[in-house]
Amino acid sequence: MEESVWLKWRDLPWLQRSNAHASLIRACERILQLESLPEIVTDIAAEFGVPRCSVLERKEGWETIAARGEPIDVLPGPLLNDVVDQNAAVWSRPAGDDAHMFVATGSLQQHVLAFSGVRLDPAQLTDGLAIARVVGSRINDLARFNHAQQTVQRLRATNALAHTFAGETDTQHLLERIAEEASRLLGADRASIFIWDRNQRMLIACPALGVEGGKLFLPDNKGIIGETIESQSPVVVDNAYSDSRFDQTVDRQTGYKTRNLLSVPLFDAEGECIGAFELINKLDGDFTEDDLIAVQDFAVHTSIAIKNTLELENLVRSNQNLTERVSSGVTIIGENESIVALRGTIDRLAATELPVLILGESGTGKEVAAQALHHNGPRASKPFVAVNCAALTESLLESELFGHEKGAFTDAQSTHIGKFELAEGGTLFLDEIGDMSLGGQAKLLRVLEQKVITRVGGTQQIPVNVRIVAATNVNLTNMVAQKKFRQDLYYRLSVVTLEIPPLRERPEDVTTLARFFLKRFCSDAGRKTLEFTPEAEKRLRIHGWPGNVRELRNLMERVAFLAGGDRIEVEDLAFILSPTHDPYEDLSDGVGLADATNKFQREYIKRAVKRMQGNMSDAAEFLGLHRSNLYRKMRQLGMEVEEVKP
Template identity: 40%
Template sequence: MKTDTCDANAPIDQLKAISSWVSSVQDLDKLLQLIIESATGVVRAEAASLLLLDPTTNTLYFKVTTGAKGDEVKEFRIKIGQGIAGHVAETGQPLLIADAQQDNRWMREISDSIEYATRSMACVPLKINGTTIGVVQVINKKDNTQFTHADMAVLEEFSSLAALAIGSARSLEQVRQENQDLKKELGEKHQIIGKSVILNKVLEDAQKLSRTKTTALIQGESGTGKELLARLIHRESPRKEKPLVVLNCAALPEPLLESELFGHEKGAFTGAAGRKLGKFETAHEGTLFLDEIGEMAQGIQAKLLRVLQEGVFYRVGGNTPITVDVRVLSATNKNLKKEVEEGKFREDLFYRLNVVQLNIPPLRERLEDVASLVDHFLAVFKKETGLSGLTISEAAMDKMSRYNWPGNIRELRNAIERAVVMGNGKTIMPEDLPITASLPKFAGLKVGLTLDEALNEFKKEFILLNLRHTGGNRSKAAKVMDIQRTYLSRLITRYDIRDLA
């Protein structure tokens, strides 16, 4: 870049070139360096610098410098109100100094330290939304003349560009930080609580699954946390930076569900005022979680199967093929295998969705996790209500630890919320809980069984309960039941126990 001579349009051309990069700044340091170097050349200065305010120390530090002594200058800091730069930062008003040696505001210590003869100066404030955040200054004309008001006007334009660049960079950083905070908050909100063996086995399988793009079917009763598990799989996957899109298939009738999944073109049906992108397009390169997949009508099932097989679909009312890369997770509280046998769910779609199956245990099968869940939800509601000193009584905890929780974790959360709101604000008591204490009920008991038959049914269910609790580990289950492992194996054979899901 030639800096000794420039035509009348040079400042405008350089300002236009730089301003086109400012709003999408990627490297602030390089951009500020370019702005100050350009300002130095346009006004034909020997040296220039951009100083920023450090609010913690109320001083200015040299962010960008040009000239032979630029690196040496960066060792210094200037107090607000001190020197020409400090005065401009304090007042927010520009200064044009014809002879620095004769100006009592000039701070000669820096010039003397670096052995630089300062003659004339021009200094302008650097402002964002009317607040001074620093200054831009130029020193000594190369031709030994003085800076003019025209030079000052040019310098103010470059200062405005620098302020815009800094503001854009700070906004981008704020957005990045907010995104990080939001991800952290969502991670905490959607974490899966519990340390039971049976839950840890599910989480271990989910971690393995997250590293692949394999479709998976999550099965479990309502309120067990199927969506939370889907979020964990996405969060731990290579697709985590892309969207996770959630759609409840039970919430929409067939025509609307088709539009939600695949989108529609303008005029595709009454009310289609414009083009709409479907969930598959929105989830491109990410994950699509289809909750309550068992409620999907068979007409939509066929179209979903085609997308899973080919990765291509058409918007409703459209004839342009759309290709997507989407990892599909689905969930249901129904027995899909039984639905297939009854002709209510397509067999080919079932096998396509059920490449890997994860089964979330009901809360009654992992009652040892109740205490951890109670602590988690209590902390959430204490924060929301401001009842920081709220505790839970031992009797209330015991009552919850012996309850069957037919509504699973959702019911537990609601019970804690109700107790927090309706209790005395100090200690949650058993009577604050909208539940009736009960040990898990044995489903096999019924009228008509002989005593031996009832005992055998109980033994079978008891063995199944403990095997599920230990993730199928016979040695651990035998230890819990206080029997020999070999005896447990004989019982498993006797009662034909096979399915631990």
């Protein structure tokens, strides 16, 4: 038959009142259930019958972290050190004072349990050592619990922030938010994120507090961040100014003092390093192993948010570029021998980084050629930014091309990003480069040579990586000879020159282009593609097309929307002829070709301005010209504005 013996905890002989240690054991049991040090020392003081009991912790010196009654005024540091080193207990009674007992707890942080009272007896050392061990164990448990609780709270806060970061669509704003939240969550004074530009071998710090523009550009092989990137490992610095890797330049410029810092690499989902995350000046002491783990956890979410936002920005930018490409028709149409050769040259040049100068009259399609160079090359996924230099006065040129800082001048109420920065990684198209002032030419040349810009009102040098394509409808060689255009800039821009012939020199392409534009605009108008009558085609071919392809394009757009029938008749094209007489009538006057052309252009401009009720901007658009080009053409023809306005 099986035998069994039971013993309940309450029946344990040690816990019986007759046992001398029963009270101590019950006190140890209670301590293991208490949740805070103040509760623990209060219970122990009552158990030992002393008015004062406390827990001491060794930091830079010894400090009281929990107490029942008044803490001991002067803590005997050397004696407490001996107690911990010997893992022992000591009783002492200073002359004319209460007795003290100091007992090592054996906790991981080497706490000491302190007793003080008149009736404190050396015989209590045994009980003191026993209960101190239980206190040490409970302190360790509470520390582990608190650490786990803090970790859980931090991870929950990090996850909550990660959800909010997912809604950001602007990288600059995202980085600023990450730095702000990281400083708050991880207990540091400042934080910065460094994005690694592998192609430029640069690190872009944002936000760089106290630095103009909020960004800092650094080589990727220098300093503590450079080592973090190179080693792809964390770097902890307890004393920044004593570390030879630390560059004090920014501190000297801003008046800030960096005391310590913690830097960790940022990795994307494929394990590629994309930058670094840095915390500066921990608010309480030095950075610990726990801080490093916390920063690495935070860095995982930071990397994902940055990568997603950058990809979203690139996607939006690419979509915009694609839309512009489709809407503007980045296709060079025509079978003329010179156009076929031009397409082949563009295909070969697109894969290079060579600067290109495009020559041709207004409206010949210089910007289309520039876009073809961009979209057929390796920069196609990056921005294509066009600038009309004729529309920029010298005072506006720097701000438009290079940007300006907030407060740089009276109306500069916010930071303005210039065209060079907007075109980063892509192509910058400088149209009508011949109209740029000499002062503007000098500034442009300096940027092309140094590949850095400085915003107006700023001092920060910003590296730029853009391909330059320029265009003009004037003879730059003559302008160089007349000292109106810088020779060094001309040579810099014209490494390769493309010349687009005027439409009148390739009449075989007129109907091909007309049908191309007509098909597109009929689709926009929601109607079936119209057909030309033979007479209408003939009228298109004999027209001189002073506005070139732009004039033809505008004509087809108007015809697509306004033509009444399914076929385009000569009457639908009558706007190019005088409505009051036969267009061939002047051939009998014996005037020369140049005079006849000038006469036609003067009359044509007058009719356009009259039709637009004197609005020169609308008239220029009607004629397929920029407003500045219309005024220039009028000056060439000897016309005054007052002469043409109704």
